[in-house]
Structures are given as structure tokens and as C-alpha cells.
Amino acid sequence: MxxxxxxxxxxxxxxxxxxxxxxxxxxxxxxxxxxxxxxxxxxxxxxxxxxxxxxxxxxxxxxxxxxxxxxxxxxxxxxxxxxxxxxxxxxxxxxxxxxxxxxxxxxxxxxxxxxxxxRWLGVPGEQELGGKGVSACATCDGFFYRGKKVAVIGGGNTAVEEALYLTNHSDDVTLIHRRDELRSERILQERLFKNPKIKVLWNKVVESFEGDPLAGGLTHLSLKDTVTGETSDFAADGAFVAIGxxxxxxxxxxxxxxxxxxxxxxxxxxxxxxxxxxxxxxxxxxxxxxxxxxxxxxxxxxxxxxxxxxxxxxxxxxxxxxxx
The missing domain is CATH 3.50.50.60 (FAD/NAD(P)-binding domain)
Structure with a gap:
């Protein structure tokens, strides 16, 4: 010692x-x-x-x-x-x-x-596509997705703030939330719902992030409906995990x-x-x-x-x- x-x-x-x-x-x-x-x-x-x-x-x-x-x-x-x-x-x-x-x-x-x-989701593709389409900081990386289609995963203040911030760079922002209502402050929800650049996908969880880390990065997210169990693909150039x-x-x-x-x-x-x-x-x-x-x-x-x-x-x- x-x-x-x-x-x-x-x-x-x-x-x-x-x-x-x-x-x-x-x-x-x-x-x-x-x-x-x-x-x-x-x-x-x-x-x-x-x-x-x-x-x-x-x-x-x-x-x-x-x-x-x-x-x-x-x-x-x-x-x-x-x-x-x-x-x-x-x-x-x-x-x-x-x-x-x-x-x-x-x-x-x-x-x-x-x-x-x-905090990460811990699903397949998240680690492999980190920095290649998957991020946890819109303020840091949103600039790289100017004019592209992006998704934000989460339902709290962080997720809503990230989605609102991304509208400075993208006209096609989708918030993906596992429940049918947000946990964020009401004033933030009002701003989100009034913003024409943002859509919300309710009752959806990310099953995996898909794409090639060596060629082009993220292409889409594999989603599962928490109510029906139905699976679907959601095309996106960038995905921001915002769960705190x-x-x-x-x-x-x-x-x-x-x-x-x-x-x-x-x-x-x-x-x-x-x-x-x-x-x-x-x-x-x-x-x-x-x-x-x-x-x-x-x-x-x-x-x-x-x-x-x-x-x-x-x-x-x-x-x-x-x-x-």
C-alpha cells in the first residue's frame, strides 16, 4: 500500500x-x-x-x-x-x-x-450503432442530422426537450413512447403537441436498432406495440435515446x-x-x-x-x- x-x-x-x-x-x-x-x-x-x-x-x-x-x-x-x-x-x-x-x-x-x-435501452444494435445513428445527446449530435428523419425515445422532460431541440435541424421528428401519455411537464407537452414538425408514436418500445455500422449506419428501428404485441419497422436516419x-x-x-x-x-x-x-x-x-x-x-x-x-x-x- x-x-x-x-x-x-x-x-x-x-x-x-x-x-x-x-x-x-x-x-x-x-x-x-x-x-x-x-x-x-x-x-x-x-x-x-x-x-x-x-x-x-x-x-x-x-x-x-x-x-x-x-x-x-x-x-x-x-x-x-x-x-x-x-x-x-x-x-x-x-x-x-x-x-x-x-x-x-x-x-x-x-x-x-x-x-x-x-441510461440506455440495452437492446440489440444500440451499442454497435452508437455514434453511427444512435445517440444519447441531441444537443451534441443533432447538427449531423440536418434535413433528415430522426426519432427520440422516451416520455419525460429529457425526451420532450430533445425532440423540441431537434426541430432546429429536422422537419421530421418522431417521439416514440412506451405508454399512452407523457411524463414530462405540461408546458413542455403543450409545446411538443403544437409543433408541426413532431409526431408521436404511442405504446411502442424499441426492440432493436438496425443498420450497418460500417456502411451508412442506422437505417431503421424495430418496434413492438405494448398493447397489441404487433411488430413494425420505423425508418430513421438518427435515433436519440432520452430516458435520463x-x-x-x-x-x-x-x-x-x-x-x-x-x-x-x-x-x-x-x-x-x-x-x-x-x-x-x-x-x-x-x-x-x-x-x-x-x-x-x-x-x-x-x-x-x-x-x-x-x-x-x-x-x-x-x-x-x-x-x-
Whole structure:
């Protein structure tokens, strides 16, 4: 067992965690990033990225995360190939985390950037056609389906918002829902039903996504009627699974305040949690925007606030020593 000590411990290595690392390293906090089960975060399973500032041409998600990690390492971040399995926040700073390797990580400040995962249907073709017609983010990928026929699967706020957003790019949007009524807020339903570009297929579940991942991608969805059991094919160029996201907060249950959706609660407008010195950034605390650029922004905020927290601690310590 090895004990790794740092002024800033970061759990998670997506855009939020690596942005925090870059700012933290430049502030001489010698951050440690524990990369977790999915180094690089959700962008590592995304192909074309066209909405991250600074690139006029389409870039690849994995490449972007490799560059971000290289930048973090270049300015002094230590990257650890480990997964945190336990954490102790009860005694305040320094915070102590245990890795799957058995190593211990101690941070005077803690930045939580464990992210969230889109909930998937788990049906045939979904994984194979991911990024080739099947997506879980209309804001990220809707632009690629300009003038094409698209489907959204779901019936809650996320699904309705995705369908409405897609009308900016497509005149043929179909919402597919397994029940005969939506679960979304009434005001969103009203907007949906009034939009002439959107149709709704009721009482339908997706049995599979069909197409060739190597040639053209998605061609159609195989559907089943939940009332009659009848099966049918639905032709589509793109399909967006919108059944919600699951924040990676299992580790923090009972240790930090979580909202009804499982997201870490922070002070509005900041990455500050209820425990001084503990900060949350990116999709683990953001259930509204969920974009790489907003995650990176909150990562920057977490690092700046961590630096201020340490400065306050050092000032208070100095005042106490002077008084003695």
C-alpha cells in the first residue's frame, strides 16, 4: 500500500476533472487525478465533436481527451490508473480516499468529477450503432442530422426537450413512447403537441436498432406495440435515446447531500458542496446542460475555489500561530 498526498485530489478524468487539474497544477497545487473506470469520460465513446470551442473542423472525442490529459500532465498533474472504492469525508481536510489497488490518496482539497452516464435501452444494435445513428445527446449530435428523419425515445422532460431541440435541424421528428401519455411537464407537452414538425408514436418500445455500422449506419428501428404485441419497422436516419442520465455518485451516498436525481448538491452558481474543501464539477452536479464545455468551465471554477480555500486555511493558521 502506498499513500499519495496532494493539495488537490481529483476523482474523475473527463473534461471537468482535467480542466480542474490544469488550473490546479498552474496554481502549484500538484494535483492528483484518479482516472476511474472510464478514463477521459463520456467523450471517449463519442466520435465526431463539432461544438467544442477552438476547432473549426470536426474533431474526435477520444483525441480531444488525450490532448486534454497531455496538457494536464505537461503542467504538473499526476495521473493515477486507479478507481476509488471508498472515501472518508468525516474529519474534514485532508480527505482520504481508498483505491481499488489498495493505495490511499489524501487531498487537502477534493474535487469530485465522476460524471454521469446516459441510461440506455440495452437492446440489440444500440451499442454497435452508437455514434453511427444512435445517440444519447441531441444537443451534441443533432447538427449531423440536418434535413433528415430522426426519432427520440422516451416520455419525460429529457425526451420532450430533445425532440423540441431537434426541430432546429429536422422537419421530421418522431417521439416514440412506451405508454399512452407523457411524463414530462405540461408546458413542455403543450409545446411538443403544437409543433408541426413532431409526431408521436404511442405504446411502442424499441426492440432493436438496425443498420450497418460500417456502411451508412442506422437505417431503421424495430418496434413492438405494448398493447397489441404487433411488430413494425420505423425508418430513421438518427435515433436519440432520452430516458435520463445516472450520475456516478454511489460512492458519496450518506456522505454528501444528493438531490432526488442522485446529483451532488452544490451552492448555486458554485462548485462548493456542504463540506468545506470539497467541490463537485461537471455532470455529477449538472443535470441541466451536460456539455463538455460547461463541464470544463465548472472544473475551472472548482480549481479556483480550491485554491482560495487553501489560501484561507493558510491565513487562518498563520493568524493562530501569531496569536500564540
Amino acid at each position: 502506498t499513500v499519495h498526498k496532494t493539495r488537490m485530489l481529483i476523482i474523475g478524468s473527463g473534461p471537468a476533472g482535467l480542466s480542474a487539474a490544469i488550473y490546479g497544477a498552474r496554481a502549484m497545487m500538484e494535483p492528483i487525478v484518479v482516472q476511474g473506470l472510464q478514463p477521459g469520460g463520456q467523450l471517449t465513446i463519442t466520435t465526431d465533436v463539432e461544438n467544442y470551442p477552438g476547432f473549426k473542423d470536426v474533431i474526435q472525442g477520444p483525441w480531444l481527451m488525450q490532448e486534454m490529459q497531455a496538457q494536464a500532465e505537461h503542467v504538473g498533474t499526476r495521473m493515477m490508473w486507479d478507481t476509488i472504492v471508498d472515501i472518508d469525508l468525516s474529519n474534514g481536510s485532508p480527505f482520504r480516499a481508498t483505491g481499488d489497488s489498495g493505495d490511499i490518496y489524501e487531498g487537502e482539497t477534493l474535487v469530485i468529477a465522476t460524471g454521469a452516464q446516459a 442520465h445516472a450520475p456516478s455518485t454511489e460512492l458519496f451516498k450518506g456522505k454528501l447531500e444528493l438531490d432526488a436525481g442522485g446529483y451532488i448538491v452544490v451552492e448555486p452558481g458554485t462548485p462548493k458542496t456542504a463540506i468545506p474543501g470539497v467541490f463537485a464539477c461537471g455532470d455529477v452536479m449538472d443535470h441541466t446542460y451536460r456539455q463538455a464545455v460547461t463541464a470544463a468551465g465548472t472544473g475551472c471554477m472548482a480549481a479556483l475555489d480550491a485554491e482560495r480555500f487553501l489560501a484561507t486555511l493558510e491565513f487562518a493558521k498563520g493568524e493562530t500561530q501569531a496569536a500564540e
